[in-house]
Amino acid sequence: MPSVCFYFQVHQPFRLKRYSFFDIGKDHFYEDDEKNKLILDKVSEKCYLKTNRKILDLINRHKGKFKVSYSISGTALEQFENHRPDVLQSFIDLSKTGCVEFLSETYYHSLSFIYSKDEFKRQVEMHREKIKLYFNQTPKVFRNTELIYNNELASFIEKMGFKAIVCEGVDRHLGNRTPNFLYQPAGTLKIKSFLKNYRLSDDIAFRFSDRNWNEWPLHADTFASWVHKIAGNGEVMNLFMDYETFGEHQWEETGVFDFLDHLPMEIMKHSDFDFKTLSEAADQYKVRDIYDVPEFTSWADAERDLSAWLSNAMEKEAAKRIYQLEEKVLLTGNKDLIDVWGKMQTSDHFYYMCTKFWSDGDVHKYFSPYDSPYDAYIYYMNVLADFETTIEETVKDITPVKKSRRRKEIADN
Numbered sequence: 001m002p003s004v005c006f007y008f009q010v011h012q013p014f015r016l017k018r019y020s021f022f023d024i025g026k027d028h029f030y031e032d033d034e035k036n037k038l039i040l041d042k043v044s045e046k047c048y049l050k051t052n053r054k055i056l057d058l059i060n061r062h063k064g065k066f067k068v069s070y071s072i073s074g075t076a077l078e079q080f081e082n083h084r085p086d087v088l089q090s091f092i093d094l095s096k097t098g099c100v101e102f103l104s105e106t107y108y109h110s111l112s113f114i115y116s117k118d119e120f121k122r123q124v125e126m127h128r129e130k131i132k133l134y135f136n137q138t139p140k141v142f143r144n145t146e147l148i149y150n151n152e153l154a155s156f157i158e159k160m161g162f163k164a165i166v167c168e169g170v171d172r173h174l175g176n177r178t179p180n181f182l183y184q185p186a187g188t189l190k191i192k193s194f195l196k197n198y199r200l201s202d203d204i205a206f207r208f209s210d211r212n213w214n215e216w217p218l219h220a221d222t223f224a225s226w227v228h229k230i231a232g233n234g235e236v237m238n239l240f241m242d243y244e245t246f247g248e249h250q251w252e253e254t255g256v257f258d259f260l261d262h263l264p265m266e267i268m269k270h271s272d273f274d275f276k277t278l279s280e281a282a283d284q285y286k287v288r289d290i291y292d293v294p295e296f297t298s299w300a301d302a303e304r305d306l307s308a309w310l311s312n313a314m315e316k317e318a319a320k321r322i323y324q325l326e327e328k329v330l331l332t333g334n335k336d337l338i339d340v341w342g343k344m345q346t347s348d349h350f351y352y353m354c355t356k357f358w359s360d361g362d363v364h365k366y367f368s369p370y371d372s373p374y375d376a377y378i379y380y381m382n383v384l385a386d387f388e389t390t391i392e393e394t395v396k397d398i399t400p401v402k403k404s405r406r407r408k409e410i411a412d413n
Helices: 033-061 074-083 085-095 117-135 151-159 198-205 220-228 256-268 278-284 313-324 326-332 335-344 358-367 373-396 400-412
Strands: 003-010 068-072 100-102 141-143 164-168 182-185 192-196 236-242 287-291
Touching: 003 278, 033 074, 033 085, 033 256, 074 085, 074 117, 085 100, 085 117, 100 278, 141 278, 151 164, 151 182, 164 278, 192 236, 192 278, 192 287, 198 220, 198 236, 220 256, 313 373, 326 335, 326 373, 326 400, 335 373
Parallel strands: 003 068, 003 236, 068 100, 141 164, 164 192, 182 287
Antiparallel strands: 182 192
């Protein structure tokens, strides 16, 4: 019986304000509160609340046979706490159905695994505690920021106790195999990999409203017929996408909510198909082959690698400088400064600095709050300069005895 696994990414970064060179040393508050709230309100009304109501309705209408998995970043949860408790409550309501799973990720939606394994572990633990607090679940499946993945990450995550990991099904690593089975990451013992079926996922996430697409308009029965074709040559259909697909990227006027409304019924018309959370599918299905990914892959851009965040000198310099602060930031023992450091690691800051052109460039431009990648870099580096000075001054005032004690505490953790 093949299973459809819906996984949705829910993420909102803390965007930085237009912080000028003349603000350095004078203004130690970096976030654009007004813009962050404005965007959160817009997406909450257009997507989160409407889609959560629809998902809850589908779970009830199909008597628990419709199931989904979410990964909600810590920065999104914080913004829900601060500004949209109604959205947070709607996710809590979904968690109580028993048909919704919440995955684990880095709290700040960061690139920390690439730069610091200790920081990566700290953020995963922070996020796990938050998920337990709100949804009373202890995540067993991990997804890294924007599905960034390689063999080393899978092995690391296995040692942290996770039973499965989510990643992109990248053609250059799959060869002529299908993403519609569970795979074992090379070099691991028992962890399983879910590979995104990017063609069918992107039909909903990117092509749904494209009137030049030869399949437009896409209806649920047509899409379900494509899903049913995996019967006999697949056990899991992994449909992974941004949650904002519903109502924000694909507007309500495109019919995307009607599509979602009918899709479970159309898929379950074939009695061999069902819906499962990722944990349920990991428990039911065996791995069928090895998925060997020595290099980093992701679900971003045409290249599906790290180039969305780390392809030009601006991105690399900004990322290197923020992670270089790790030891000194932790030495301060100041929770507020450590939190600022974490928020400045959010991958979106580097994404805004990307200088790609063509269609990928348009996508970066759509998400960026700045006029250009160069503006994103300048504002970020101005903030970083002020933050570095604050850290230096704070560390300077710590006595050698306290420094030694804090280094031991950091090492013990």
